[in-house]
Amino acid sequence: MLTIKNLHASIEGTPILxxxxxxxxPGEVHAIMGPNGSGxxxxxxxxxxxxxxxxTQGEVTFKGKDLLxxxxxxxxREGVFLAFQYPVEIPGVSSTNFLRTAVNQVREYRGQEPLDxxxxxxxxxxxxxxxxIDQKLLSRSxxxxxxxxxxxxxxxxxxxxxxxxxxxxxxxxxGLDIDALKVVANGVNQLKSxxxxxxxxxxxxxLLDYIIPDFVHVLFExxxxxxxxxxxxxxxxxxxYDWIKExxxxxxx
Amino acid sequence: xxKDNQILEEFTSKEYEHGWSVDYEADEAPLGLNxxxxxxISAKKEEPEWLLDWRLKAFKTWxxxxxxxWANVKYPKLDLQKIRYYSAxxxxxxxxxxxxxxPELLKIYDRLGISLNEQKRLQGIAVDAVLDSxxxxxxxxxxxxxxxxxxxxxxxxxxxxxxxxxxxxxxxxPSTDNYYASLNSAVFSDGSFCYIPKGVRCPMExxxxxxxxxxxxxxxxxxxxxxxEGSYVSYLEGCTAPQRDENQLHAAVVExxxxxxxxxxxxxxxxWFPGDKNGKGGIYNFVTKRGICAxxxxxxxxxxxxxxxxxxxxxxxxxxxxxxxxxxFYSVAVTNNYQQADTGTKxxxxxxxxxxxxxxxxxxAGKSQNSYRGQVQVMKRATNARNFSxxxxxxxxxxxxxxxxxxxxxxxxxxxxxxxxxxxxxxxxQIFYCNQRGIATEDAVALIVNGYAKEVLNQLPMExxxxxxxxxxxxxxxxxx
Numbered sequence: 001m002l003t004i005k006n007l008h009a010s011i012e013g014t015p016i017l018x019x020x021x022x023x024x025x026p027g028e029v030h031a032i033m034g035p036n037g038s039g040x041x042x043x044x045x046x047x048x049x050x051x052x053x054x055x056t057q058g059e060v061t062f063k064g065k066d067l068l069x070x071x072x073x074x075x076x077r078e079g080v081f082l083a084f085q086y087p088v089e090i091p092g093v094s095s096t097n098f099l100r101t102a103v104n105q106v107r108e109y110r111g112q113e114p115l116d117x118x119x120x121x122x123x124x125x126x127x128x129x130x131x132x133i134d135q136k137l138l139s140r141s142x143x144x145x146x147x148x149x150x151x152x153x154x155x156x157x158x159x160x161x162x163x164x165x166x167x168x169x170x171x172x173x174x175g176l177d178i179d180a181l182k183v184v185a186n187g188v189n190q191l192k193s194x195x196x197x198x199x200x201x202x203x204x205x206x207l208l209d210y211i212i213p214d215f216v217h218v219l220f221e222x223x224x225x226x227x228x229x230x231x232x233x234x235x236x237x238x239x240x241y242d243w244i245k246e247x248x249x250x251x252x253x
Numbered sequence: 254x255x256k257d258n259q260i261l262e263e264f265t266s267k268e269y270e271h272g273w274s275v276d277y278e279a280d281e282a283p284l285g286l287n288x289x290x291x292x293x294i295s296a297k298k299e300e301p302e303w304l305l306d307w308r309l310k311a312f313k314t315w316x317x318x319x320x321x322x323w324a325n326v327k328y329p330k331l332d333l334q335k336i337r338y339y340s341a342x343x344x345x346x347x348x349x350x351x352x353x354x355x356p357e358l359l360k361i362y363d364r365l366g367i368s369l370n371e372q373k374r375l376q377g378i379a380v381d382a383v384l385d386s387x388x389x390x391x392x393x394x395x396x397x398x399x400x401x402x403x404x405x406x407x408x409x410x411x412x413x414x415x416x417x418x419x420x421x422x423x424x425x426x427p428s429t430d431n432y433y434a435s436l437n438s439a440v441f442s443d444g445s446f447c448y449i450p451k452g453v454r455c456p457m458e459x460x461x462x463x464x465x466x467x468x469x470x471x472x473x474x475x476x477x478x479x480x481x482e483g484s485y486v487s488y489l490e491g492c493t494a495p496q497r498d499e500n501q502l503h504a505a506v507v508e509x510x511x512x513x514x515x516x517x518x519x520x521x522x523x524x525w526f527p528g529d530k531n532g533k534g535g536i537y538n539f540v541t542k543r544g545i546c547a548x549x550x551x552x553x554x555x556x557x558x559x560x561x562x563x564x565x566x567x568x569x570x571x572x573x574x575x576x577x578x579x580x581x582f583y584s585v586a587v588t589n590n591y592q593q594a595d596t597g598t599k600x601x602x603x604x605x606x607x608x609x610x611x612x613x614x615x616x617x618a619g620k621s622q623n624s625y626r627g628q629v630q631v632m633k634r635a636t637n638a639r640n641f642s643x644x645x646x647x648x649x650x651x652x653x654x655x656x657x658x659x660x661x662x663x664x665x666x667x668x669x670x671x672x673x674x675x676x677x678x679x680x681x682x683q684i685f686y687c688n689q690r691g692i693a694t695e696d697a698v699a700l701i702v703n704g705y706a707k708e709v710l711n712q713l714p715m716e717x718x719x720x721x722x723x724x725x726x727x728x729x730x731x732x733x734x
Contacts, residue, residue: 049688051685073691073692075689076688076690077691082689087686088680088683090683090686090687090701091704091705092703092704092705092706092707092708093700093701093707098687098690098700099690101692101696101700102692103691105691105693105696106691141704158690162690
């Protein structure tokens with residue numbers, strides 16, 4: 001589904017990603033871990049098409065298409081979803097109105113009829129249960145005055161509505177208490193299927209207790225320096241990231 | 254050029270949609286302004302002596318006045334001697350009813366989406382259509398007259414209801430008020446008149462649609478709305494003009510009188526030709542609008558969506574004379590390319606427990622300048638006066654300007670006056686967020702801008718709100734990414 005080959009990216013001339021290789025197959029859950037500043041969020045942003053990042057080398061194919069050739073909205077319509085670490089507020093625009101615009105633009109791209117208000121509302125009702133989100137929240141301005149947990153829940157709710165084939169969760173666990181974390185993880189798990197893949201970007205192992213990854217990759221200084229299964233995450237939780245740094249330093253010598 | 258600017262560039266390059274004009278035979282005054290022209294206009298309209306005198310007095314005052322230069326706008330001065338002060342389409346016969354209006358004129362309004370055919374119109378809105386200097390027709394006059402409501406052109410009101418006109422004309426905006434208001438008082442040609450009798454709730458929206466067609470012609474119309482005790486009316490105003498290279502002057506006066514317990518809601522969607530993207534041409538919109546809450550518990554609410562005009566100079570105001578009276582001002586002003594707007598309101602608190610609310614949302618794009626200018630004045634006897642003002646500015650790109658000039662003048666210590674102001678830029682983050690959900694950039698901007706202006710748009714009557722939303726998106730189209 002997603003193939004990343006030797007991806008290099010920089011921001012304002014500073015290289016952040018320095019040769020990422022990753023293969024994600026349908027149905028898989030990959031966790032990207034790593035210390036602060038290792039390039040985790042940059043990877044998520046580059047995949048979603050954020051313009052501040054300049055791709056200097058490498059290629060990314062998504063469902064056979066050159067992802068880097070597509071603009072951000074085309075990527076979204078093709079099925080790439082980014083759950084933001086810091087979802088923005090859009091005053092005066094309700095979540096409902098926002099999502100309906102999004103859903104119908106995606107549907108138009110896919111050659112489907114737009115959903116009318118009634119059909120859209122029933123879709124919303126169905127998905128609301130997944131993340132236990134209150135309808136009142138959805139009639140409020142998008143993310144405005146939402147608590148950290150509400151914002152993250154709303155991200156997963158949007159994911160449920162838009163039904164992406166590749167979901168990238170960027171530090172979705174940050175700022176969540178354990179109950180909210182469970183709700184969010186539960187939502188993500190219910191959306192899993194054999195066709196859909198997930199990339200979970202996280203600093204801590206905590207979230208991976210609830211969203212079980214098939215693969216865990218450690219990102220350090222813009223490269224994936226170690227890959228393994230969920231046990232790698234446990235090991236990181238126990239020992240921290242320093243031993244990885246040492247290992248990298250030793251290999252370099 | 255940053256990405257932000259590129260998108261702004263595209264988004265602001267949209268053409269003006271009502272820029273066409275039509276050729277028709279016109280009945281015109283000679284160019285220029287002097288006493289003879291005023292006499293000519295007054296004679297043309299077969300006016301009574303008192304009105305001619307009123308005009309001449311205004312003209313004498315005006316001659317001694319200076320054009321105001323305190324507004325935050327820059328433009329080459331107009332040569333008022335090169336303007337035509339009266340131009341009316343020649344109608345084959347004097348039309349008494351709508352059926353007799355020249356079909357060519359009806360076509361102009363059809364093309365603007367304003368049908369003057371009562372059967373075709375949405376029920377619930379009566380229209381007075383003003384073309385250049387005259388009213389060409391008013392719909393639903395009969396339906397309204399059954400309730401005692403008078404809704405007609407100003408000229409007709411002078412003939413049919415001289416006492417009412419005489420009593421209220423100039424009672425809110427005196428002929429000596431300011432440079433443009435005095436000019437208007439001297440040369441005004443037509444406009445709308447509306448009278449709601451005691452205790453009547455006007456069952457439909459009343460509206461005036463102003464269209465300037467002729468070249469080198471100024472439009473000077475007056476609107477007078479009188480709401481008697483316990484009555485209610487919602488009034489709408491729309492306007493467009495052809496795309497011409499020279500600037501044209503529109504200097505209107507609107508007066509509203511609200512008696513005890515009366516409520517008047519006045520909404521404007523202003524879409525005069527704003528000039529082209531290099532700043533050539535466009536309407537100079539120098540307008541005086543004022544309402545007086547004369548009676549206790551009365552209410553006047555102004556809502557404006559300003560998207561057009563090369564230069565806007567306009568401060569719809571409320572004089573809160575009656576105790577417990579309420580004044581409101583809701584405004585969205587959008588400027589793009591080289592447009593300049595200096596707009597806001599005045600709330601003059603005279604009565605006890607008077608309340609006012611100001612919500613101003615400025616949106617600047619291109620190389621435009623957008624200023625809010627507002628005055629809140631609390632007089633000595635206005636015990637417990639309350640005012641809340643909120644002035645927000647949204648900037649698109651880095652070559653436009655947003656300015657806020659609030660004046661607060663309090664003479665009673667029990668007053669509570671609050672002023673909030675914010676300035677924000679339409680964020681790349683917001684646009685990226687929308688993009689990431691599959692929303693194209695242009696739709697994202699429309700969504701964000703409409704969200705920003707929502708509090709004001711919500712004040713508009715339904716059909717108008719939809720129009721205004723589209724207009725906002727259109728005005729800014731091609732200007733963000």
